[in-house]
Amino acid sequence: MTEPMLPVPYRVERRTVQTRDTATLRLVPAGDALPRFRPGQFTMLYARGIGEVAISISGDPSTEDGVLEQTVRDVGAVSHALHDAGPGTVLGVRGPFGRGWDVESARGGDVVIVAGGVGLAPLRPVVLAVLADRAAYGRVVLVAGARTPGDFLYRDEFAAWEPSIEVRRTVDQPADGWTGEVGFVTEPLASVGPLAARTTAFLCGPEPMMRFSARVLLRAGLAATDIRVSLERNMQCGTALCGHCQLGPLLLCRDGPVVKYAEAEPLLLVREL
Numbered sequence: 175m176t177e178p179m180l181p182v183p184y185r186v187e188r189r190t191v192q193t194r195d196t197a198t199l200r201l202v203p204a205g206d207a208l209p210r211f212r213p214g215q216f217t218m219l220y221a222r223g224i225g226e227v228a229i230s231i232s233g234d235p236s237t238e239d240g241v242l243e244q245t246v247r248d249v250g251a252v253s254h255a256l257h258d259a260g261p262g263t264v265l266g267v268r269g270p271f272g273r274g275w276d277v278e279s280a281r282g283g284d285v286v287i288v289a290g291g292v293g294l295a296p297l298r299p300v301v302l303a304v305l306a307d308r309a310a311y312g313r314v315v316l317v318a319g320a321r322t323p324g325d326f327l328y329r330d331e332f333a334a335w336e337p338s339i340e341v342r343r344t345v346d347q348p349a350d351g352w353t354g355e356v357g358f359v360t361e362p363l364a365s366v367g368p369l370a371a372r373t374t375a376f377l378c379g380p381e382p383m384m385r386f387s388a389r390v391l392l393r394a395g396l397a398a399t400d401i402r403v404s405l406e407r408n409m410q411c412g413t414a415l416c417g418h419c420q421l422g423p424l425l426l427c428r429d430g431p432v433v434k435y436a437e438a439e440p441l442l443l444v445r446e447l
C-alpha cells in the first residue's frame with residue numbers, strides 16, 4: 175500500500191527520444207509498485223533535489239501492475255531533469271491521480287480522438303485500450319496535429335495503429351516529403367463524415383484547440399456530455415488538499431484532469447479563471 179503524499183522510488187529502465195524536446199521514460203518500481211492506472215490519469219514525478227511536476231501516464235493500460243510509461247516535454251527546470259533522465263536514474267513517483275477518460279463507456283459506439291502536440295501522450299492509452307478490444311467499438315478516428323512532421327509523438331507506432339483505426343495527421347509547417355494534411359486539426363475533423371448516433375470524443379491539447387474541436391463535434395451532432403477534454407492546471411498535491419488546480423468549482427487533480435465538455439465549456443470561457 176502506497177501513501178499518496180509519499181513518492182515511491184522508480185527506476186528509469188528505458189528512455190526513448192520522441193522529438194527534439196520530448197522523451198518517453200519507461201519506469202519500473204524500485205520498491206513498492208503504485209496501483210494500476212486508468213487511461214487519462216497522471217502521476218506526480220519527482221526529480222530528486224529539483225522538484226515535482228504532473229505528467230500523464232502514456233503507457234499501455236494492460237501492462238503489468240506498477241510499470242509506467244510517461245512522455246516528458248522539456249519546458250523548464252523539472253521537466254528538463256525528467257526529460258534527460260537516463261536508464262538507471264531513480265525518480266520519485268506519486269499517484270496515479272485523477273479521473274481518467276472512462277474509455278469503457280464508449281464501447282458500442284464510434285470513437286473520435288483529437289490530439290494536439292504532447293496532448294497525444296494521455297491519449298495513447300485510449301488508442302491502446304481500443305486496439306486491445308477493437309471489436310467492442312465502431313468506427314475509430316484519430317486526428318493528430320503537430321507543429322512539424324518531426325513533432326509527432328509515437329511516430330513509429332502510427333503504422334501499427336492504422337490498419338485498425340483511421341489516422342488523420344496534420345501539421346502547421348510541412349517539411350519536404352510530407353504527404354499528409356496541413357492546417358489545424360479542426361479541418362480533418364470537420365471532414366470525417368458521418369458518425370454513429372452514439373459517438374464519444376476524447377480531446378487533449380492546447381485549450382483553444384479543444385474548444386474549436388468541440389464546436390466542430392457539436393455541429394456534427396455530438397452531445398456536450400459525450401465530449402471529454404483533459405485540462406491542465408498547476409498541480410501540486412494531487413490529492414485535492416492544496417487548491418492550486420482549482421477551476422471554478424472543480425479541483426482538477428481530483429475532479430479532472432478529464433472533464434465532460436458540458437461541464438468544462440462554461441469554465442473555459444471565463445478569462446483567467
Ligand SMILES: Cc1cc2nc3c(=O)[nH]c(=O)nc-3n(C[C@H](O)[C@H](O)[C@H](O)COP(=O)(O)OP(=O)(O)OC[C@H]3O[C@@H](n4cnc5c(N)ncnc54)[C@H](O)[C@@H]3O)c2cc1C
Pocket residue numbers: 216225227228229230231245246247248249250251252253254292295296405406407408409431
Ligand atoms: C494533469 C497534467 C498532465 C500533464 N501531462 C504532461 C505530459 O504527459 N507531458 C508533459 O511534458 N507535460 C505534461 N504536463 C505539463 C507539465 O506538468 C509541465 O510542463 C511542468 O509542470 C513544467 O514544469 P517545469 O518546472 O519543467 O517548468 P516551469 O518552469 O514550471 O515552466 C516552464 C514553462 O512551461 C510553462 N508551463 C508550465 N506548466 C505548464 C502546463 N501545465 N501547461 C503548459 N505550459 C506550462 C510555463 O508557463 C513556462 O513558460 C501535464 C500537466 C498536468 C496538469
